[in-house]
Amino acid sequence: MKRYNMLLVEDAQARILARTTPTPIEEVPLLEALGRPVARDLASDIDISPFANSAMDGFAVHAADLEGASRERPVDLEVVAHIGAGSVYDGPVEPGQAVRIMTGAPMPAACDSVVKIEDIAVTAGDGSVGSRVAFYAPTKLGSNVRPAGQEAQAGQTVMHAGDVVDSAGVGLLASCGHATVPVHTRPRVGIIATGSELVDITEKPGPGKIRNSNSSALAAQALEAGAIPTIYPAAPDDHDLILATVRKAVAENDFVASSGGASNGDYDFITQAVAELGELIFDRVNMRPGKCQTFGVVEGTPVLGLAGNPAAAFLGFEVLIRPALRKMQGFTQLARPVTWATLAQPISSHEKRREYLRGRVERTEDGGYTAVSFKNQSSALIGTMHQANCLLVIPEGPQDLAAGDKIRCLRIDQAEGVQ
């Protein structure tokens, strides 16, 4: 069948993003919004705090009463009320009087300042109503008083659409009365594996067979990207069976990821399936591993046919699918952080494609970074992806990099927007 031109990775990403739209909005219990972007601007329904209150355990006073107070000439006040957080005193406080007040209790309207308990002495009684207390210094007007509406005012937007709810955000939304939060539904991702050689994890593979590891790895990547994966039974390399699986998966999901059968071997059917069932958008990406990646839209659902080799499939998901799943959830940060590091070894490559080498980037003592690439970059190996914390990005075209050269490392160990 006709082969399309090879796309630059960024072009492939852009074409996928162009065909993915945010999922519908749902209201979820506050804690279920943790780690997800809010789908709409969210405001507070009240002033927070709704009232001015004391920042200290102490005494609410008129600052004017304490003018001129000193160690030698203390000012003595009469305690006329005693309030803790949750209770209100709205009676009079005349000159010469004070209110014993605890942290968080509303300021009596008649007082303007709070002196903390450590700075006074009880001169008569137990310090509660009817006692007398001595003050040894003047106090600043408004001292230790937290004004109303300091955190937010009623109607004020406290979180904007796209802001990710972290644990402090959960606290903020709780104080603003949001027991539930609007978020985009988690995208449902159908995972298809193609290959007559594949057997289930629970089986010991017979002659010529291997375990289907891609479906599990891709489902895990979908979970990490905030999506809900469904693994379909592996389809043997049969045109009709693959078509039927794709048809079922697109009907039941927001995105479909398949692995295997994406190149032009005798038994590779996924590109043909996408072309027959819907619109084929590209089938080659200028990357290594994983040149053969098919993308199209079937019945309105994006379908990405990843390469079959485990490291290639994993990389394809990371680079092409993960950003799309994030966009669908309303994340604004779609790209993993990049660390520029000093290459620890020379790398020469005759490859025309952009290479993503599994390796590790580490901090050096001088605060820089150094990167090493693993020796065996076979796309059949998934263990080296497990050991990697980054992908060293070798630009398109032949390269002769020396030890000490600077190299871009894609941080697959760090969340988008971290740097």
Ligand code: AMP
């Ligand atoms: P393909 O792209 O179908 O030619 O597959 C390329 C290589 O990846 C072959 O060695 C396949 O056996 C292997 N492979 C394909 N699908 C899977 C899978 N689901 N799990 C593990 N290996 C796979």
Ligand code: MG
């Ligand atoms: Mg195959």
